[in-house]
Amino acid sequence: QIQLAQSGAEWKQPGASVRISCKASGYIFGNFGVAWVRQAPGQGLEWLGWISASTGDSKFSQTVQGRVTFTTETSTATAYMDLRSLKLSDSATYFCARASSSAVGGVSIWGPGTRVTVSS
Amino acid sequence: VLTQSPLNLPVTLGQSASISCTSSQSLVHSDGKIYLNWFVQRPGQAPRRLIYKVSARDSGVSGRFSGSGSDTDFTLKVSSVEADDVGVYYCMQGTHWPPTFGQGTKVEI
Numbered sequence: 001q002i003q004l005a006q007s008g009a010e011w012k013q014p015g016a017s018v019r020i021s022c023k024a025s026g027y028i029f030g031n032f033g034v035a036w037v038r039q040a041p042g043q044g045l046e047w048l049g050w051i052s053a054s055t056g057d058s059k060f061s062q063t064v065q066g067r068v069t070f071t072t073e074t075s076t077a078t079a080y081m082d083l084r085s086l087k088l089s090d091s092a093t094y095f096c097a098r099a100s101s102s103a104v105g106g107v108s109i110w111g112p113g114t115r116v117t118v119s120s
Numbered sequence: 121v122l123t124q125s126p127l128n129l130p131v132t133l134g135q136s137a138s139i140s141c142t143s144s145q146s147l148v149h150s151d152g153k154i155y156l157n158w159f160v161q162r163p164g165q166a167p168r169r170l171i172y173k174v175s176a177r178d179s180g181v182s183g184r185f186s187g188s189g190s191d192t193d194f195t196l197k198v199s200s201v202e203a204d205d206v207g208v209y210y211c212m213q214g215t216h217w218p219p220t221f222g223q224g225t226k227v228e229i
Contacts, residue, residue, distance in 0.1 A: 035219075045167065045210060045221040061218045095166055104149065106157045106214030108178070110166040 002026035004096055004111035011117045016086050020114045022079040022096030029077035030054040033099035035107045036070065036081050038092040048094075050103045051079065059103055086118045122211055124222035131201045131227055139225045141194040141211035148191060148215070155214035158187055158196045161224075162207040171196065203229060 007021040022034060036048040049060040051070035058070045069082040079096055094114045097107035121144040131137045147154045158171040169178050171187035174194060184199045198205055206229055211222040 044224050045212075047219045047221070049218075059217060100214075103217065104151075104214060105155045106169075106172065106212050106219055108169050108172070110168070113166050 002098070002109050004098065004109060006094075006096060006111040006114045009115040009117070011119070012086050013120055014086055014088060014118055016118075017082060017084045018086060018116055020081045020083075020094050020096070020116070022081075022111050024077040024079070024098070027098070029072075030074050031101060033101050033103060034070070034072065034079040035097045035099040036068075037095045037097060037107070037110075039095070039113075040089075040092040043092075046092075048081075050099050052101055052103075053079065054101065083116075086116075088118050090116065091118045092116060122213055122220055122222040124209075124211060124225050127223060127225055129225055129227045131198075131205075131229060133203065133229060134200055137198045137201055137205075137227060139196045139209050139211075139227075141189075141196070141222050143192045143194075143213060145216070146191050147194075147213050154190065156187075156189065156194050157212045157214060158185075159210045159212060160205075160207045161210065167210065198227075201227075201229070 003025050005023045010018050030053050033052045035050045051058045053072045067084045071080045096111045098109045099107045123142045125140045154174050156174050159167040161167040170181050170185050175187045186197050188195050208224040208226050210224050
């Protein structure tokens with residue numbers, strides 16, 4: 001059964017950094033990519049970026065480019081998202097999702113989400 | 121830009137419902153495929169994909185869900201709506217970078 005498990009909720013102050021993990025199971029991790037999507041409270045879905053699990057190539061949306069890093073650890077089938085210089089507007093639920101290996105096509109399976117709250 | 125309509129859709133159990141998704145540009149990829157997906161998000165849950173590449177149903181998705189369309193105009197149809205179908209439905213294009221989502225359509229009984 002294909003699953004993505006994410007790390008727990010985080011509470012951060014403005015200017016801090018947060019790392020979210022996404023552990024995959026049930027499929028060959030290196031054959032796919034991982035996408036990151038967030039959803040502010042009561043709002044729609046916003047694509048943040050994508051990383052190839054095999055090559056580490058990454059692509060980012062302009063919203064977070066320069067503040068975000070995506071990494072993967074194939075030995076543990078885990079993807080990570082690091083978001084720096086947090087702003088109040090970064091408060092959202094962050095989802096990882098299985099994506100294609102080419103960044104084309106979209107996503108299929110989603111993780112349960114990680115709630116990040118940025119507040120002073 | 122993906123524009124969904126309507127944004128709110130009250131439905132009657134047993135009736136059909138349709139959601140439209142219109143793209144500001146063609147979603148035909150250079151490989152000839154159209155990467156238009158449909159997701160449903162139930163309250164407090166992660167989105168779940170229902171349809172990919174316009175009309176292909178994901179494994180385990182009821183045959184009551186069907187997708188159609190081409191180029192810039194797409195439709196998700198739910199036939200014989202059931203109580204479990206409530207949620208917010210999103211279209212998403214994976215043809216152009218960055219992938220984008222529609223605003224979402226809230227379906228309620």
